[in-house]
Structures are given as C-alpha cells and as structure tokens.
Amino acid sequence: MDAVVHLAAVARVRESFLDPLPYYETNVGGTLNLLKALKGQRFLLASTGTVYRPSDAVLTEDSVREPSSPYAASKAAAEDLVAWAARSGQIGATTLRLFNVAGGGDTDTTRVITRAVACAAGTVPGMEVYGDGGAVRDFVHVRDVAAAFVVALEACSVGTSSVYNVGATAASVRDVLDAVAEVTGRTVDVTWKPAVPGEIRSLRADASRLRALGWEPRSSALTEIVRDQWLASAPVPGPDPSR
Template identity: 60%
Template sequence: MRVLVTGSTGYVGRVVLAELAAAGHLPIPFSGDVRVGSVDGPVDAVVHLAGLGRVRESFGDPVRYFDVNVGGTVNLLRSPPPRFVLASTAGVYGSAGVATIGEDRPRAPGNPYAASKAAAEDVLAWAAAAGRVDGVALRLFNVAGGGDVDDTRLVTRACGAASGRLPPVEVFGDGSAVRDFVHVRDVARAFVTAVERAPEGYVALNVGATPASVADVLASVARVTGRSVPVVRRPAHPGEARELRADTTALRALGWSPTCSDLDGLVGDQWAAELARQA
C-alpha cells in the first residue's frame, strides 16, 4: 500500500516510516504545512501524525492548537484517501475517574491540546459517517523510548536526571500515581495494524502497554543505570487521577500486541540514547 505519513520527521513519524517499510508498504513522507498542503498523487492511506503536542503550551495559545490540529485534519480530509489514521491522545479522557479506560469511556479533555485532538477525532468520525473515508483514531498513552528527546516526558526526564544532564525530577505526591507506558516501536506497529486491519467506518483504539507508577519508573531507571535518580518532592496535584490504564482489547483483537514495552527494556533503550546524546 502507498501510505502518506505527515509528521514523518518527528519522534513517532520516523519509526512509523521504518515499520511501514518493514511491513512491505511504500511510506510517502509528507512535507509542508498540513493546513494548506495537499495529498500529492494517489495513496491508499494517510497516517496523520503532524500537529502540536505540548499540554502546557496549549493553555497559552489554544487558538493556534485548534488551527493546526483541527485545521490540518480538515484540510487532509478534503480529498480523503480510502483510509485515514489519526494520531490522537489518551488526554481526551481527562482524569477519567476509573483505573482502566476503554474506548467507550466518555471524553472529557482537560486542556486545549486534548480538546483539539478530540475535535479532530470528531471531524474524522463524521467524515466516515458520511461514507467519505474509513477512519481510525489511535489514542496514544505515554509514548517512551527510542531516543525520545522530549524532556517533559517522565522516562526521558528521569534518564536525563540520572545522567546529570537535567535537574532533579519533580515528584508530586508520593509517586504512586500509575500511568500507562508504551514503546514508540510498539506505537508505530499499532499504526501499521490500523492501516492494514482496521474495520470499515470509524473506530477509536487505545494504544498502551505497561502500567507503572512514577516510583516504579524511577526505580527502573536506578536499576538499569546503576545510578540514583535525584528527585524533588512536591505536593500532589489536587484531583489527579491515581491510575490511568489503557484497555487495549480492541487493538489486540486486530492482531497487535506490544513486544518491547516492558519497563526495564523501555528504560534501557532510552538510557542508551541518553548516553549517545552526551557522547
């Protein structure tokens, strides 16, 4: 299949290109502004990864987030391919209030970034309902490993603190809050699965793999690196969910399963990248 990939030079995009090629597809990198660019030539599917993704930044410039994340999706759907796979976020669920989150959980985004992704999902769902495209929204939980350079993410930040490149990790509360982590390669394989096997119409699918607390992640970094992770303790955020785990039953039913998202392996992969980053 000919698969156009937006955001192909980004953290997830580079791995998606490699996994698509390994699966026998022809990945076509998309360059340019997704709000004004167009699909150049016939393609069988679009994997839409391009967009803005900083939660804190989105509070200061919500209009720009909606312009890029929703406007880019709308533009690409003007002449839709047979299948459109959107990179969304588990942030659409908000604090959720339940430990394990299924795709039928009502969405309640708590920031402009997540709200813009929810809106992009809606555009895709309505386009699919109109019979214009088969659509898939992959709701990514905490993507990690694979040489991530985003120091706002916990695993990357903890490895950077252990190496001395970054200041101590801020731990809010007792560190027992559980989140779901998934290696970027397993995420990329989820996009390949969605391109190849997702059902007709529209579906949203969770992508997660390994529930772990903040304390678990810090312990894993210390275990893998042989170095303690310096921390600064802060009061817990009021209203923070204690556990957010992904129910991935629907994605697994399509044949996907994580192969490299065990916590120590994920941390070890990021630690190797951290050392290379400083070499």
C-alpha cells in the same frame, strides 16, 4: 496514495492551558486541511488517552470522553472531524488513542521517562515530582505503537471509522524512577513538591480491542522502554584526552 498516517500535533498538556489557541490551530485546523486533500484513502489519526474522563477504572474505547485540558479537547475535536469525514464516505478512518509512548530517544523532557533518563544521563539538572509519586500511567514502546499502526490500517476500509486504545504497561512515577536506577545504575535527583490539585491519579488503557486484531506489545516492559530510551539518548563518551 493508499494510506495517510497523521502524527503532527502540539502535545504539551500544561502548556496548552497557558496558550490554547495554537493547539486548536494545529491539532484541529491542521487535520482539517489534510482531510481536504484526501479522497478515498485510509486515514490514521494519532490521538491521546487524555481525551477520557479520568477514572480509577481501566479505560475502554467506550469510556466517557471528557477532555481535561485544551490539548486533549483539541484532539477530541480532531477525532470527531475524522469520524464524520469517514461517515460521509470520503475516507476510511482509524483513530489510535495513544497513552504514554516512549523508548525511541524522545527529547521532550516534559515527559516522565524522558526526563528521568535525561536526569540519569546528566543532561538536565533534576526532576520535579508532584505528590507522592504514586500516580499511575500506561506506557507503551514506540516499536509497539508502530506495529499498532500497521494492524489498525489493515483493518480499515473507506466509509468506516474505528477507535483503538494503545497502551501496554501500567506503572507509577516511582516505578519509573526505580526502573531508571536499575537500567542506568544511577539515581535520579528528585525534588518532591505538593500534589497539583485535580491531578489525574490513574490513566490506564484497555487495549483488548486492538489485541483482537492480532496486536501484541512485544517491547513494552518498563525496563525495556527505559533501556531503549537510555541507549538512544545517553551521551556517547568522547576520546580519552590523556591518550
């Protein structure tokens, strides 16, 4: 076995506040169990940009980690576990802090692009937006994430540990709604609600470290991400019953 890519996790931020234990059980305990079975392989951990302290500044891999949810804290703990295993010489480790991945037909409608596209498709009744819709996140197409996995693993060797941000396109919630309307020709039914206290206003990634390895996001324009999510998840029209 040449390399292991570890994607398995539970990953709903708001849900993790209500029931944090499964997040540690799966995201930390599952990583530990997997590492116990490895010796001499390269190992890639899919982590999250939410491990960082929220900041209006663009985040680099050296920005302060300060997880603001049980989910993020469990992923930070898994990062540390993987890094220590690499330092011991057991594995070679690369951790990718993924920001908002979309475009591949995701079905988790707690995520903003997935929810907005599902609303446009009529498969969910509506969408709640908290605040003014100005909160900014960094989005990246799943195809570009797959390319990042390959690039990061090629630079990895046993006994070393590296961390890379994976993000490409900064956009607000309103930008997402506008892109969905442009791509689908349909408006999204939005219920506007008061901002959640402490909600992170901006989470943007500096991916220059990964770009230095040769990675370039090629599919992560916002309209392309939305279009591919729409094509992958919009219901296919059935036969015309009048014929």
